[in-house]
Amino acid sequence: MRIPVVDSCGVALMPCTPATARQLFKRGKARPKRNRLGLFFVQLCYAQEPDNQPLVVGVDPGSKFEGFSVVGTQDTVLHLMVEAPTHIKDAMETRRTMRRARRHRKWRRPKRFNNCLNRKKRIPPSTRSRWEAKARIVAHLKSILPLTDAVVEDVQAATRNGKGGKWNLTFSPVQVGKEHLYRLLTGMGLQVHLKQGWETKQLREQYDLKKTKQKAKQSFDSHAVDSWVLAASVSGAEKPTCQRLWYIVGAVLHRRQLHRLQASKGGERKPYGGTRSLGFKRGTLVSHSKYGLCTVGGFDRKKQTVSLHTYRTNKRLTQGAKPATCKVKTWVAWRSWLVPSK
Known part of the structure; x- marks a missing residue:
């Protein structure tokens, strides 16, 4: 495993070994830090001219768990196993139900049709949160690692025939979400490469790696194995030099409500939520x-x-x-x- 390194100005440099990081701390030339993902990295106490090599991040999307791997030409930098955000859909459904209940009461104002997002390009909140979470993780990795390329498994949506054969291009949340992710990654200055699911399987067989069927297992062979072969297919690495795994869970903040939806004992509705x-x-x-x-x-x-x-x-x-x-x-x-x- 390698330790990410940035200079005193925050410019990402090539990662170092744990032994090198200990020597830098001992000599007073660096200080330990953590980023928003909670990942440990080294910040130098001086500016340094970057001499970076290509680093590739592999992204394996999933419905409940996702895999991220950063791979160089020879060494493996890190592996991430991330819990996908799945609470947005239920939260939006609850909010929609409560809003409609308020509108049916006599003392509430009627629905204003002139402020709807009709005929405007819009991504549903649950789809946006799921795919933008992947982009935020890559952005935080890019802030401490000199990433140059991103390899994403191009997940396919279930298609069905429609008028002109274009039904799935606009009505599928998966199709809309993944295209949104590709635009965000391209906007970060990364070269985006796409791989199909069958290509990922061929890459696993090529590198003689196996994937477990236990999706929730916190190990390299659950999701990080796919993200590694995706990144290695572009970086040129021959084998995973490290299989240690970081497990990451996103913070869930309950937004402020006037009170709880269900009254407590005695008919009292207590305040709820807030940041x-x-x-x-x-x-x-x-x-x-x-x-x-x-x-x-x-x-x-x-x-x-x-x-x-x-x-x-x-x-x-x-x-x-x-x-x-x-x-x-x-x-x-x-x-x-x-x-x-x-």
Whole structure:
């Protein structure tokens, strides 16, 4: 595994080995940092002229899990296994139901037809969030690694015949979403290469690699194996020099609502949602004297306390933590950790 390196101006350089990173820290020439993905990288204390080699990122899209790999001409830099955002569709459906219920009440204003997005190019929110999440991960990787190319498995939508044979070109969320992703990657200055599913299988057989059927398994052979062969097909790498895996989960923020949809005991509807908890942004990584490293969740207005959650599993630890006992570390948009090797 390689460690990403940037200079004092934030320019991405070629990654280094862990031994080189330790020597830089020991001599005081660099300092450790983490980006929004929670990935560890090295920032030099001086500017350096970049002498970079081509680095290729492979993207294996999926419905629930996705794979990302960064591969050079010889060495493998890193592997990512990411949980795809699947909560947007249910959230939009709930919001639509509540909005229609409000419009049917007499005291609500009628629907304004002049502010609809009729005849305007628009991507559904669930499709946009799913495919833009992939682009954001590649953008965060590009900020610490000198990426030059991106190889994406071109997933195919289920087609059906329509008028002129063009039904699937505009009515398929997969077709609209993947084209949106390709435009975003091209806008980052990356050379985009597309591979079909059968080509990915041939590449696995060519490199003598096998893929497990357990999609949720946190290992290299679940999703990262496909992303690696995609990237290696362009970079020219002969074998994966490292199979260690970073597991990444996106932070889910519950937007503020007037109150809960279902009344609690006694018919009382409590306030719900929001992105701030007594001065903390929800999801902030804090250090607590009793619970250690954890994240901030909701809060109690009466008791003026916040809830703390386990960093990896997001399981709630307590609801009675005082803000003064929480030492802020940082805020990350994703929770990530290095999967232990067997």
